[in-house]
Amino acid sequence: MKIKIVLAVLLSLSSLAHAQRAGSVGGCDIRRGTLCTNANLNGAQLAGVNLSNSQFTRSDLSGADLSGATLNEANFSSCELVGTNFANASMFRINLRSARLTGAKLMGADLRNAVLQNADLHQADLSGAKLANADLTNARLEGARLDGADLQRANLRAAKLKGASLVGANLKGAILTRAVLIDADLSGANLDQAIFLNTQTEGCIGCP
Incomplete structure:
Protein backbone atom coordinates (compact mmCIF):
# COMPACT_ATOMS: atom_id res chain seq x y z
CA MET A 1 0.00 0.00 0.00
CA LYS A 2 2.80 2.39 0.93
CA ILE A 3 4.59 1.58 -2.33
CA LYS A 4 1.46 2.47 -4.30
CA ILE A 5 1.16 5.79 -2.48
CA VAL A 6 4.82 6.64 -3.17
CA LEU A 7 4.40 5.76 -6.86
CA ALA A 8 1.29 7.92 -7.09
CA VAL A 9 3.16 10.88 -5.56
CA LEU A 10 6.10 10.42 -7.94
CA LEU A 11 3.77 10.29 -10.95
CA SER A 12 2.03 13.41 -9.75
CA LEU A 13 5.32 15.26 -9.36
CA SER A 14 6.44 14.07 -12.78
CA SER A 15 3.25 15.38 -14.40
CA LEU A 16 3.66 18.74 -12.63
CA ALA A 17 7.26 19.05 -13.79
CA HIS A 18 6.22 18.27 -17.36
CA ALA A 19 3.52 20.96 -17.21
CA GLN A 20 6.03 23.55 -16.00
CA ARG A 21 8.77 22.57 -18.43
CA ALA A 22 8.26 21.30 -21.96
CA GLY A 23 11.92 20.37 -22.48
CA SER A 24 14.42 21.62 -25.02
CA VAL A 25 13.32 22.71 -28.49
CA GLY A 26 15.89 23.94 -30.98
CA GLY A 27 18.42 24.30 -28.17
CA CYS A 28 16.01 26.47 -26.18
CA ASP A 29 14.85 25.44 -22.72
CA ILE A 30 11.07 25.75 -22.93
CA ARG A 31 9.86 26.91 -19.53
CA ARG A 32 8.53 29.97 -17.76
CA GLY A 33 11.05 32.82 -17.63
CA THR A 34 13.39 31.25 -20.18
CA LEU A 35 15.95 33.26 -22.19
CA CYS A 36 15.91 32.27 -25.88
CA THR A 37 17.01 35.30 -27.89
CA ASN A 38 17.99 34.78 -31.54
CA ALA A 39 16.68 31.19 -31.34
CA ASN A 40 15.36 29.15 -34.27
CA LEU A 41 12.01 27.67 -33.21
CA ASN A 42 10.43 27.61 -36.65
CA GLY A 43 7.36 25.34 -36.60
CA ALA A 44 7.81 24.39 -32.92
CA GLN A 45 4.85 22.62 -31.26
CA LEU A 46 4.31 24.59 -28.04
CA GLN A 55 12.62 36.48 -23.56
CA PHE A 56 12.45 35.53 -27.25
CA THR A 57 13.79 38.74 -28.80
CA ARG A 58 14.80 38.37 -32.48
CA SER A 59 13.88 34.67 -32.51
CA ASP A 60 12.14 32.87 -35.39
CA LEU A 61 8.89 31.13 -34.40
CA SER A 62 7.25 31.28 -37.82
CA GLY A 63 4.57 28.63 -38.20
CA ALA A 64 4.89 27.58 -34.54
CA ASP A 65 1.85 26.40 -32.57
CA LEU A 66 1.42 28.45 -29.39
CA SER A 67 -2.35 28.08 -29.22
CA GLY A 68 -3.64 28.25 -25.66
CA ALA A 69 -0.16 29.11 -24.38
CA THR A 70 0.46 31.48 -21.46
CA LEU A 71 2.75 34.28 -22.65
CA ASN A 72 1.98 37.01 -20.15
CA GLU A 73 4.63 39.76 -20.01
CA ALA A 74 6.90 37.79 -22.37
CA ASN A 75 9.20 39.62 -24.81
CA PHE A 76 8.77 38.70 -28.49
CA SER A 77 10.05 42.01 -29.88
CA SER A 78 11.54 41.89 -33.39
CA CYS A 79 10.55 38.21 -33.73
CA GLU A 80 9.60 36.38 -36.93
CA LEU A 81 6.06 35.09 -36.26
CA VAL A 82 4.70 34.63 -39.77
CA GLY A 83 1.69 32.31 -39.67
CA THR A 84 2.24 31.51 -35.99
CA ASN A 85 -0.81 30.15 -34.14
CA PHE A 86 -1.61 32.15 -30.98
CA ALA A 87 -5.32 31.26 -30.89
CA ASN A 88 -6.80 31.69 -27.39
CA ARG A 93 1.28 42.82 -21.48
CA ILE A 94 3.30 40.89 -24.04
CA ASN A 95 5.96 42.85 -25.94
CA LEU A 96 5.58 42.38 -29.71
CA ARG A 97 7.20 45.63 -30.77
CA SER A 98 8.40 45.45 -34.39
CA ALA A 99 7.51 41.73 -34.59
CA ARG A 100 6.46 40.29 -37.97
CA LEU A 101 3.07 38.57 -37.51
CA THR A 102 1.95 38.37 -41.13
CA GLY A 103 -0.98 35.96 -41.37
CA ALA A 104 -0.69 35.03 -37.69
CA LYS A 105 -3.68 33.40 -35.97
CA LEU A 106 -4.65 35.39 -32.87
CA MET A 107 -8.34 34.51 -32.63
CA GLY A 108 -9.61 34.95 -29.08
CA ALA A 109 -6.14 35.82 -27.76
CA ASP A 110 -5.87 38.00 -24.63
CA LEU A 111 -3.65 40.91 -25.72
CA ARG A 112 -4.75 43.46 -23.15
CA ASN A 113 -2.07 46.10 -22.54
CA ALA A 114 0.12 44.47 -25.20
CA VAL A 115 2.87 46.47 -26.89
CA LEU A 116 2.48 46.14 -30.67
CA GLN A 117 4.20 49.32 -31.84
CA ASN A 118 5.43 49.00 -35.44
CA ALA A 119 4.34 45.35 -35.54
CA ASP A 120 3.44 43.86 -38.92
CA LEU A 121 0.02 42.20 -38.58
CA HIS A 122 -1.24 42.43 -42.13
CA GLN A 123 -3.60 39.60 -43.05
CA ALA A 124 -3.54 38.43 -39.39
CA ASP A 125 -6.72 37.05 -37.82
CA LEU A 126 -7.53 38.79 -34.52
CA SER A 127 -11.23 37.94 -34.49
CA GLY A 128 -12.59 38.14 -30.95
CA ALA A 129 -9.18 39.11 -29.54
CA LYS A 130 -8.96 41.22 -26.37
CA LEU A 131 -6.88 44.30 -27.19
CA ALA A 132 -8.09 46.77 -24.56
CA ASN A 133 -5.39 49.37 -23.80
CA ALA A 134 -3.03 47.76 -26.33
CA ASP A 135 -0.49 50.01 -28.06
CA LEU A 136 -0.75 49.50 -31.83
CA GLU A 142 -3.83 45.86 -43.81
CA GLY A 143 -6.41 43.20 -44.56
CA ALA A 144 -6.43 42.02 -40.94
CA ARG A 145 -9.56 40.54 -39.37
CA LEU A 146 -10.61 42.18 -36.10
CA ASP A 147 -14.27 41.20 -36.14
CA LEU A 161 -5.89 49.39 -41.43
CA LYS A 162 -6.55 49.56 -45.16
CA GLY A 163 -9.08 46.88 -46.09
CA ALA A 164 -9.24 45.60 -42.51
CA SER A 165 -12.46 44.11 -41.13
CA LEU A 166 -13.60 45.42 -37.74
CA VAL A 167 -17.23 44.29 -37.93
CA GLY A 168 -18.80 44.47 -34.48
CA ALA A 169 -15.51 45.51 -32.87
CA ASN A 170 -15.51 47.56 -29.66
CA LEU A 171 -13.53 50.74 -30.36
CA LYS A 172 -14.88 52.73 -27.43
CA GLY A 173 -12.32 55.39 -26.49
CA ALA A 174 -9.81 54.11 -29.07
CA ILE A 175 -7.32 56.57 -30.55
CA LEU A 176 -7.30 56.48 -34.36
CA THR A 177 -5.49 59.75 -34.99
CA ARG A 178 -3.79 59.69 -38.43
CA ALA A 179 -4.80 56.05 -38.88
CA VAL A 180 -5.49 54.70 -42.38
CA LEU A 186 -16.52 49.02 -39.25
CA SER A 187 -20.11 47.83 -39.60
CA GLY A 188 -21.75 47.55 -36.19
CA ALA A 189 -18.60 48.69 -34.37
CA ASN A 190 -18.88 50.65 -31.13
CA LEU A 191 -17.23 54.03 -31.88
CA ASP A 192 -18.32 55.81 -28.71
CA GLN A 193 -15.66 58.38 -27.70
CA ALA A 194 -13.26 57.07 -30.35
CA ILE A 195 -10.91 59.71 -31.78
CA PHE A 196 -10.76 60.01 -35.59
CA LEU A 197 -8.52 63.08 -35.92
CA ASN A 198 -6.94 63.36 -39.40
CA THR A 199 -7.93 59.74 -40.10
CA GLN A 200 -8.08 58.55 -43.72
CA THR A 201 -11.54 57.03 -44.20
CA GLU A 202 -12.10 56.96 -47.98
CA GLY A 203 -14.33 54.00 -48.84
CA CYS A 204 -14.64 53.00 -45.19
CA ILE A 205 -17.92 51.36 -44.18
CA GLY A 206 -19.26 52.58 -40.84
CA CYS A 207 -16.63 55.28 -40.27
CA PRO A 208 -17.86 58.64 -38.92
Missing part, protein backbone atom coordinates in the same frame (compact mmCIF):
# COMPACT_ATOMS: atom_id res chain seq x y z
CA ALA A 47 0.54 24.54 -27.56
CA GLY A 48 -0.54 25.19 -23.97
CA VAL A 49 2.95 25.80 -22.55
CA ASN A 50 3.65 28.45 -19.90
CA LEU A 51 6.26 30.92 -21.17
CA SER A 52 5.32 33.91 -19.03
CA ASN A 53 8.11 36.45 -18.47
CA SER A 54 10.27 34.75 -21.12
CA ALA A 89 -3.35 32.36 -25.93
CA SER A 90 -2.96 34.50 -22.80
CA MET A 91 -0.68 37.38 -23.89
CA PHE A 92 -1.34 40.03 -21.26
CA THR A 137 0.95 52.75 -32.80
CA ASN A 138 2.09 52.61 -36.45
CA ALA A 139 1.17 48.91 -36.66
CA ARG A 140 0.49 47.36 -40.07
CA LEU A 141 -2.98 45.80 -40.11
CA GLY A 148 -15.71 41.30 -32.63
CA ALA A 149 -12.36 42.33 -31.15
CA ASP A 150 -12.27 44.40 -27.95
CA LEU A 151 -10.19 47.50 -28.72
CA GLN A 152 -11.39 49.72 -25.89
CA ARG A 153 -8.93 52.59 -25.32
CA ALA A 154 -6.46 50.96 -27.71
CA ASN A 155 -3.85 53.25 -29.23
CA LEU A 156 -4.13 52.91 -33.01
CA ARG A 157 -2.38 56.16 -33.80
CA ALA A 158 -1.03 56.06 -37.39
CA ALA A 159 -2.00 52.37 -37.68
CA LYS A 160 -2.50 51.11 -41.23
CA LEU A 181 -8.97 53.15 -42.63
CA ILE A 182 -9.33 53.25 -46.40
CA ASP A 183 -11.79 50.54 -47.55
CA ALA A 184 -12.04 49.18 -43.98
CA ASP A 185 -15.31 47.74 -42.65
Whole structure:
Protein backbone atom coordinates (compact mmCIF):
# COMPACT_ATOMS: atom_id res chain seq x y z
CA MET A 1 0.00 0.00 0.00
CA LYS A 2 2.80 2.39 0.93
CA ILE A 3 4.59 1.58 -2.33
CA LYS A 4 1.46 2.47 -4.30
CA ILE A 5 1.16 5.79 -2.48
CA VAL A 6 4.82 6.64 -3.17
CA LEU A 7 4.40 5.76 -6.86
CA ALA A 8 1.29 7.92 -7.09
CA VAL A 9 3.16 10.88 -5.56
CA LEU A 10 6.10 10.42 -7.94
CA LEU A 11 3.77 10.29 -10.95
CA SER A 12 2.03 13.41 -9.75
CA LEU A 13 5.32 15.26 -9.36
CA SER A 14 6.44 14.07 -12.78
CA SER A 15 3.25 15.38 -14.40
CA LEU A 16 3.66 18.74 -12.63
CA ALA A 17 7.26 19.05 -13.79
CA HIS A 18 6.22 18.27 -17.36
CA ALA A 19 3.52 20.96 -17.21
CA GLN A 20 6.03 23.55 -16.00
CA ARG A 21 8.77 22.57 -18.43
CA ALA A 22 8.26 21.30 -21.96
CA GLY A 23 11.92 20.37 -22.48
CA SER A 24 14.42 21.62 -25.02
CA VAL A 25 13.32 22.71 -28.49
CA GLY A 26 15.89 23.94 -30.98
CA GLY A 27 18.42 24.30 -28.17
CA CYS A 28 16.01 26.47 -26.18
CA ASP A 29 14.85 25.44 -22.72
CA ILE A 30 11.07 25.75 -22.93
CA ARG A 31 9.86 26.91 -19.53
CA ARG A 32 8.53 29.97 -17.76
CA GLY A 33 11.05 32.82 -17.63
CA THR A 34 13.39 31.25 -20.18
CA LEU A 35 15.95 33.26 -22.19
CA CYS A 36 15.91 32.27 -25.88
CA THR A 37 17.01 35.30 -27.89
CA ASN A 38 17.99 34.78 -31.54
CA ALA A 39 16.68 31.19 -31.34
CA ASN A 40 15.36 29.15 -34.27
CA LEU A 41 12.01 27.67 -33.21
CA ASN A 42 10.43 27.61 -36.65
CA GLY A 43 7.36 25.34 -36.60
CA ALA A 44 7.81 24.39 -32.92
CA GLN A 45 4.85 22.62 -31.26
CA LEU A 46 4.31 24.59 -28.04
CA ALA A 47 0.54 24.54 -27.56
CA GLY A 48 -0.54 25.19 -23.97
CA VAL A 49 2.95 25.80 -22.55
CA ASN A 50 3.65 28.45 -19.90
CA LEU A 51 6.26 30.92 -21.17
CA SER A 52 5.32 33.91 -19.03
CA ASN A 53 8.11 36.45 -18.47
CA SER A 54 10.27 34.75 -21.12
CA GLN A 55 12.62 36.48 -23.56
CA PHE A 56 12.45 35.53 -27.25
CA THR A 57 13.79 38.74 -28.80
CA ARG A 58 14.80 38.37 -32.48
CA SER A 59 13.88 34.67 -32.51
CA ASP A 60 12.14 32.87 -35.39
CA LEU A 61 8.89 31.13 -34.40
CA SER A 62 7.25 31.28 -37.82
CA GLY A 63 4.57 28.63 -38.20
CA ALA A 64 4.89 27.58 -34.54
CA ASP A 65 1.85 26.40 -32.57
CA LEU A 66 1.42 28.45 -29.39
CA SER A 67 -2.35 28.08 -29.22
CA GLY A 68 -3.64 28.25 -25.66
CA ALA A 69 -0.16 29.11 -24.38
CA THR A 70 0.46 31.48 -21.46
CA LEU A 71 2.75 34.28 -22.65
CA ASN A 72 1.98 37.01 -20.15
CA GLU A 73 4.63 39.76 -20.01
CA ALA A 74 6.90 37.79 -22.37
CA ASN A 75 9.20 39.62 -24.81
CA PHE A 76 8.77 38.70 -28.49
CA SER A 77 10.05 42.01 -29.88
CA SER A 78 11.54 41.89 -33.39
CA CYS A 79 10.55 38.21 -33.73
CA GLU A 80 9.60 36.38 -36.93
CA LEU A 81 6.06 35.09 -36.26
CA VAL A 82 4.70 34.63 -39.77
CA GLY A 83 1.69 32.31 -39.67
CA THR A 84 2.24 31.51 -35.99
CA ASN A 85 -0.81 30.15 -34.14
CA PHE A 86 -1.61 32.15 -30.98
CA ALA A 87 -5.32 31.26 -30.89
CA ASN A 88 -6.80 31.69 -27.39
CA ALA A 89 -3.35 32.36 -25.93
CA SER A 90 -2.96 34.50 -22.80
CA MET A 91 -0.68 37.38 -23.89
CA PHE A 92 -1.34 40.03 -21.26
CA ARG A 93 1.28 42.82 -21.48
CA ILE A 94 3.30 40.89 -24.04
CA ASN A 95 5.96 42.85 -25.94
CA LEU A 96 5.58 42.38 -29.71
CA ARG A 97 7.20 45.63 -30.77
CA SER A 98 8.40 45.45 -34.39
CA ALA A 99 7.51 41.73 -34.59
CA ARG A 100 6.46 40.29 -37.97
CA LEU A 101 3.07 38.57 -37.51
CA THR A 102 1.95 38.37 -41.13
CA GLY A 103 -0.98 35.96 -41.37
CA ALA A 104 -0.69 35.03 -37.69
CA LYS A 105 -3.68 33.40 -35.97
CA LEU A 106 -4.65 35.39 -32.87
CA MET A 107 -8.34 34.51 -32.63
CA GLY A 108 -9.61 34.95 -29.08
CA ALA A 109 -6.14 35.82 -27.76
CA ASP A 110 -5.87 38.00 -24.63
CA LEU A 111 -3.65 40.91 -25.72
CA ARG A 112 -4.75 43.46 -23.15
CA ASN A 113 -2.07 46.10 -22.54
CA ALA A 114 0.12 44.47 -25.20
CA VAL A 115 2.87 46.47 -26.89
CA LEU A 116 2.48 46.14 -30.67
CA GLN A 117 4.20 49.32 -31.84
CA ASN A 118 5.43 49.00 -35.44
CA ALA A 119 4.34 45.35 -35.54
CA ASP A 120 3.44 43.86 -38.92
CA LEU A 121 0.02 42.20 -38.58
CA HIS A 122 -1.24 42.43 -42.13
CA GLN A 123 -3.60 39.60 -43.05
CA ALA A 124 -3.54 38.43 -39.39
CA ASP A 125 -6.72 37.05 -37.82
CA LEU A 126 -7.53 38.79 -34.52
CA SER A 127 -11.23 37.94 -34.49
CA GLY A 128 -12.59 38.14 -30.95
CA ALA A 129 -9.18 39.11 -29.54
CA LYS A 130 -8.96 41.22 -26.37
CA LEU A 131 -6.88 44.30 -27.19
CA ALA A 132 -8.09 46.77 -24.56
CA ASN A 133 -5.39 49.37 -23.80
CA ALA A 134 -3.03 47.76 -26.33
CA ASP A 135 -0.49 50.01 -28.06
CA LEU A 136 -0.75 49.50 -31.83
CA THR A 137 0.95 52.75 -32.80
CA ASN A 138 2.09 52.61 -36.45
CA ALA A 139 1.17 48.91 -36.66
CA ARG A 140 0.49 47.36 -40.07
CA LEU A 141 -2.98 45.80 -40.11
CA GLU A 142 -3.83 45.86 -43.81
CA GLY A 143 -6.41 43.20 -44.56
CA ALA A 144 -6.43 42.02 -40.94
CA ARG A 145 -9.56 40.54 -39.37
CA LEU A 146 -10.61 42.18 -36.10
CA ASP A 147 -14.27 41.20 -36.14
CA GLY A 148 -15.71 41.30 -32.63
CA ALA A 149 -12.36 42.33 -31.15
CA ASP A 150 -12.27 44.40 -27.95
CA LEU A 151 -10.19 47.50 -28.72
CA GLN A 152 -11.39 49.72 -25.89
CA ARG A 153 -8.93 52.59 -25.32
CA ALA A 154 -6.46 50.96 -27.71
CA ASN A 155 -3.85 53.25 -29.23
CA LEU A 156 -4.13 52.91 -33.01
CA ARG A 157 -2.38 56.16 -33.80
CA ALA A 158 -1.03 56.06 -37.39
CA ALA A 159 -2.00 52.37 -37.68
CA LYS A 160 -2.50 51.11 -41.23
CA LEU A 161 -5.89 49.39 -41.43
CA LYS A 162 -6.55 49.56 -45.16
CA GLY A 163 -9.08 46.88 -46.09
CA ALA A 164 -9.24 45.60 -42.51
CA SER A 165 -12.46 44.11 -41.13
CA LEU A 166 -13.60 45.42 -37.74
CA VAL A 167 -17.23 44.29 -37.93
CA GLY A 168 -18.80 44.47 -34.48
CA ALA A 169 -15.51 45.51 -32.87
CA ASN A 170 -15.51 47.56 -29.66
CA LEU A 171 -13.53 50.74 -30.36
CA LYS A 172 -14.88 52.73 -27.43
CA GLY A 173 -12.32 55.39 -26.49
CA ALA A 174 -9.81 54.11 -29.07
CA ILE A 175 -7.32 56.57 -30.55
CA LEU A 176 -7.30 56.48 -34.36
CA THR A 177 -5.49 59.75 -34.99
CA ARG A 178 -3.79 59.69 -38.43
CA ALA A 179 -4.80 56.05 -38.88
CA VAL A 180 -5.49 54.70 -42.38
CA LEU A 181 -8.97 53.15 -42.63
CA ILE A 182 -9.33 53.25 -46.40
CA ASP A 183 -11.79 50.54 -47.55
CA ALA A 184 -12.04 49.18 -43.98
CA ASP A 185 -15.31 47.74 -42.65
CA LEU A 186 -16.52 49.02 -39.25
CA SER A 187 -20.11 47.83 -39.60
CA GLY A 188 -21.75 47.55 -36.19
CA ALA A 189 -18.60 48.69 -34.37
CA ASN A 190 -18.88 50.65 -31.13
CA LEU A 191 -17.23 54.03 -31.88
CA ASP A 192 -18.32 55.81 -28.71
CA GLN A 193 -15.66 58.38 -27.70
CA ALA A 194 -13.26 57.07 -30.35
CA ILE A 195 -10.91 59.71 -31.78
CA PHE A 196 -10.76 60.01 -35.59
CA LEU A 197 -8.52 63.08 -35.92
CA ASN A 198 -6.94 63.36 -39.40
CA THR A 199 -7.93 59.74 -40.10
CA GLN A 200 -8.08 58.55 -43.72
CA THR A 201 -11.54 57.03 -44.20
CA GLU A 202 -12.10 56.96 -47.98
CA GLY A 203 -14.33 54.00 -48.84
CA CYS A 204 -14.64 53.00 -45.19
CA ILE A 205 -17.92 51.36 -44.18
CA GLY A 206 -19.26 52.58 -40.84
CA CYS A 207 -16.63 55.28 -40.27
CA PRO A 208 -17.86 58.64 -38.92
